[in-house]
Amino acid sequence: MFGIVRSSGRARARHTVLALAAATMLTGCGALGSADPNAAAGSELEKTTLKVSILPTTDLGPFWLAQDEGFFQAEGLSVDSVIAASGQASLTKAISGEADIAFSTYPPFFTATGTGAADMQLVADATSVNAKSNAIVTVPNSPVKTINDLAGRKIAITAKNTASDLLTRSVMQDHNVDFGKVKWVLIPLPNIAAALQQGEADAAYLPEPYITQAAKTAGAIPVIDINTGATQDFPLTGYGATRKWVRENPKTLAAFQRAMQKATHEALIDRAKVEPLLVRFAKIDEDTAKLLTLPGYGSILDARRLQRVPDLLLQLGAIPKPIDVNSMIGPQAGR
Missing domain, CATH: 3.40.190.10 (Periplasmic binding protein-like II)
Structure with missing residues (x-):
C-alpha cells in the first residue's frame, strides 16, 4: 500500500489505465459513462419486462404514477399494460400467460382459487371502497x-x-x-x-x-x-399472479412491489400527481378528474382486512368452502 503512495505519476497513470480497462471488461461497457444503472438493477431479475392486465379505472392511479415517475424503471423493470374488459377477464389473461400480473377486483382471485379454476396468489393491494367512490x-x-x-x-x-x-x-x-x-x-x-x-x-x-x-x-x-x-371500507381491488409465476419470479415480484409501494405513497400524499394521469390513461376530462372521489389507495396486503372478501363470497354462495386468506398472500417486499 505504501509503495503505491510513493510511486511516480507515470506509474499511477499506468495503474489507473489498467484498472479502468479491467472495469470496462467486467461491465461490458465500451466507453466510460455508458453504463445504464437500470441495467445493473435489472440484471438480477428473472424477468425485466412485465405485462400487467388492467382496467382503466381510478384504482390504477398509483400504477400509472409508477410508470410516469420511472419507479418501475428504477427497479430494472419495463412494464406494459394489457387492457381487460373486467376483473374476470384480467384474471383470465394472467392464468393463460398473456399477462404476468393481473389487476382485478378481489372476488375473481378468490373464486378462481375456491372453485379450483386456478391457483392464484395476491401480490399487492390496490384500493378499498371510499365514501362515494x-x-x-x-x-x-x-x-x-x-x-x-x-x-x-x-x-x-x-x-x-x-x-x-x-x-x-x-x-x-x-x-x-x-x-x-x-x-x-x-x-x-x-x-x-x-x-x-x-x-x-x-x-x-x-x-x-x-x-x-x-x-x-x-x-x-x-x-x-x-x-x-x-x-363499508371493503377491500376492492388488488394485483395477483399464479402461484407458479410467483414461485419462479421472486426478485421480479419484489421489484414490482417496491415500485408500487413508492407510487402508492406518492399518490396518497399528493392527489395533484394522480389527476393528470387519470386524464391521460383513464381517458377522462380534467373537470371529471378534479370532481371525482378517489378510492382508498393501499399497497401492502393485510390478511385480516382481506378475509372479508372470501367470507362474503362464501355467504353469498360464490365459493363452495371457506378460504384462509393467509394461504393466498404471496411474499411481500419489505416484510
Whole structure:
C-alpha cells in the first residue's frame, strides 16, 4: 500500500489505465459513462419486462404514477399494460400467460382459487371502497328510485362473481331486498351509462370515474353508496399472479412491489400527481378528474382486512368452502 503512495505519476497513470480497462471488461461497457444503472438493477431479475392486465379505472392511479415517475424503471423493470374488459377477464389473461400480473377486483382471485379454476396468489393491494367512490346508480326515467325498487329489475354489472356483482348483492341483502329475481345484465364499464339511457338496464353498479362521467352524460344519480353496512371500507381491488409465476419470479415480484409501494405513497400524499394521469390513461376530462372521489389507495396486503372478501363470497354462495386468506398472500417486499 505504501509503495503505491510513493510511486511516480507515470506509474499511477499506468495503474489507473489498467484498472479502468479491467472495469470496462467486467461491465461490458465500451466507453466510460455508458453504463445504464437500470441495467445493473435489472440484471438480477428473472424477468425485466412485465405485462400487467388492467382496467382503466381510478384504482390504477398509483400504477400509472409508477410508470410516469420511472419507479418501475428504477427497479430494472419495463412494464406494459394489457387492457381487460373486467376483473374476470384480467384474471383470465394472467392464468393463460398473456399477462404476468393481473389487476382485478378481489372476488375473481378468490373464486378462481375456491372453485379450483386456478391457483392464484395476491401480490399487492390496490384500493378499498371510499365514501362515494362506488355506487349503485340509476337515471331519472328509470323505474328504480330507491334501493327497495331494485328487486326484480335489470341491473348492469361487469361480470358475475366480480365486485360489481358481490357488492351489489351484499348491499341489497343489507336492506332486505331480494336479489334472487334480478336480471343481471353483463356490460363493460364504459358502456353502462349508454345502457342506462337506452333502458337496457334499470340500475347499475359503477365505480369512479364512471359515476361522475355517467352523471354528466346520462344524468345518472346514486341509488345507494356502496360504502355502507357490510361493505363499508371493503377491500376492492388488488394485483395477483399464479402461484407458479410467483414461485419462479421472486426478485421480479419484489421489484414490482417496491415500485408500487413508492407510487402508492406518492399518490396518497399528493392527489395533484394522480389527476393528470387519470386524464391521460383513464381517458377522462380534467373537470371529471378534479370532481371525482378517489378510492382508498393501499399497497401492502393485510390478511385480516382481506378475509372479508372470501367470507362474503362464501355467504353469498360464490365459493363452495371457506378460504384462509393467509394461504393466498404471496411474499411481500419489505416484510
